[in-house]
Amino acid sequence: MIESRNPYNNEVLTTYEAEDAGRIEQKINQAHEAFLDWRRRSFDERAGLMRKVADLLRERKESLAQLMTVEMGKVRREAIAEVEKCAWVCDYYATYAGQFLTEEVVRTDASRSYVRFAPLGVVLAVMPWNFPFWQVFRFAAPSLMAGNAALLKHASNVPQCALAIEKLFVDAGFPEHIFQTLLIGAGAVEAVIRHDKVRAVTLTGSEAAGRKVAAVAGECLKKTVLELGGSDPFIVLPDVDIEAVAAKAVQARMINNGQSCIAAKRFIVHAGIYDSFAEAFVEHMRKLRFGKPEDEATDYAAMARHDLRDELHAQVQASIKAGATCLLGGKPMEHPGACYEPTVLAGVLPGMPAFDEELFGPVAALIKASSTEEALQLANRSAYGLGGSVWTADTLKGEQLAQQLEVGCAFVNGIVKSDPRLPFGGVKHSGYGRELSIFGIREFVNIQTLWIA
Known part of the structure; x- marks a missing residue:
């Protein structure tokens, strides 16, 4: 069974029976048949349907946001923003997909030669729960506009979100079976990948x-x-406005209650301002308001699942045992939901879980650097390489430092975020390939050479 549960009060919302091998086979075959026709449709026709999806997202944003709030615990105002961002990415690819995939003429010894971008076929997307709509749409919009068919294996704790996304494409008039949800557990994914009609897979x-x-x-x-x-x-370099940057730092850490791959996690602060920054950071964290995710005044609510909260607490405890100092929080809240106190760990060093591992929840690690050079070394001393930011009054120096970060997305004086216009992805253990922009839509196409005598 696949269970939908409210993480704030631990209430079971609904359950679904996982689809068996026969149903999975049927859906894959249906997706392939739909693709054979869809790949012949013009960009204008695809774009018209994609814009209808954008319109439906905006029309239904209140109900879709509420679904995210009750099923994975997302604070309502963040859920509204997520739906609006999904509409943006649909409009973006409806406008630019044709331009991004236009044939490119190349002069050679042929009478005519060019490069074309042909769709691959059925693409499987294995998606996470933390941004249950955005993660799907940033894959689906470019993939469908490129002429592919899409199969979604969503996280098992957000099945209602998965089905709601499928309904949006159906209601917008997309061809039957071109976008389908597979209600399956993780154990069934391997067989789907191995199926000869599934041509590619993307995972977040x-x-x-x-x-x-x-x-x-x-x-x-x-x-x-x-x-x-x-x-x-x-x-954080020593020339910043400490109070202003500390406020931004807390905002960067607590996006989605800290459950974001690109939320800032390791705060590497120059020794000259470390103590002052730590004090300001703790005060801003202390002021965050806990409450029901539906309430407009709520800043943070429950984490998505109890097992994730327990794993986070184990990382915090292990880091403290290894020598980190807990300045705030540090334990689960007395609440039926998967709630954890906003936590600040100071004196974090390499070798501690708070430095070496990903903290997927409301926990921040403060790290002291004796110089700018050491700050860069500490930043790059990680198995991960998704995003990173530099904060300084000297933007030229910040840019030069950001260029040396071993990450896919480097920001200067700004919180790391995804944007349909810019490629998104990482290096090292943060993965490979890119989503969004022209680079994202060209990931799942056959870059085909045509040479004509």
Whole structure:
């Protein structure tokens, strides 16, 4: 059974029976048949349907946001913003997909030669729960506009969100079976990847899940895009406005209650301002308001699942045992939901879980750097390489430092975020490949050479 449960009060919302092998086979075959027709549709026709999806997202944003709030615990105002961002990415690819995939003429010894971008076929997306709509749409909009068919294996704790997304494409008038949800557990994914009519797979999730998916896809010689975990550095140089940057730092850490791959996690602060920054950071964290995720005044609520909260607490306890100092929080809340106190750990060093591992929840690690050079070394001393930011009054110096960060997304004086206009992805254990922009839509196409005598 696949269970939908409210993480704030631990109430079971609904359950679904997982689809069996016969139903999975049927859906894959249906997706392939739909693709054979869809790939022949013009960009204008695809764009018209994609814009209808954007319109439906905006029309239904209140109910869709409420669904995210009750099923995975997302604070309501963040859920509204997520739906609006999904509409943006639909409009973006409806406008630019044709331009991004226009044939490119290349002069050679042929009478005519060019490069074309042809769709691959059925693409499987294995998606996480933390941004249950955005993660799906940033894959689905470019993939469908490129002419592919899409199968969604969503996280098992957000089945209602998965079905709501499928309904949006159906209601917008997309061809039947071109976008389908597979209600399956993790154990059924390997067989889907191995199916000869599934041509590629994209995964957003944990490093462990990425390794498993990549291993199976590699054995089958199928294209993959992996967007995995992150332990993003937030470098603070001594020339900043401490109060202002500390407020931004807390905002960067507490996005989605800290459950974001690109939330800042390691705050690497110059020794000259470390104590003052730590004090300001703690005060801003202390002021955050806990409450029901539906309430407009709520800043943070429950984590998505109890097991995730317990894993986070174990990382906190192990870091304290290894020598970190807890300045705030540090324990689960007395609440029926999966709630954890906003936590600040100081004196964090390499070798501690708070430095080496991804903290997926409301826990911040403060790290002291004796110089700018050491700050950069500490930032890059990580298995992960998704995002990172540099904060300084000297933007030129900040840019030069950001260029040396071993990450896919480097920001200067700004919180790391995804944007349809810019490529998104990481290096090292944060994965490979890119989503969004022209680079994202070209991940799942056949870049085909045509040479004509």
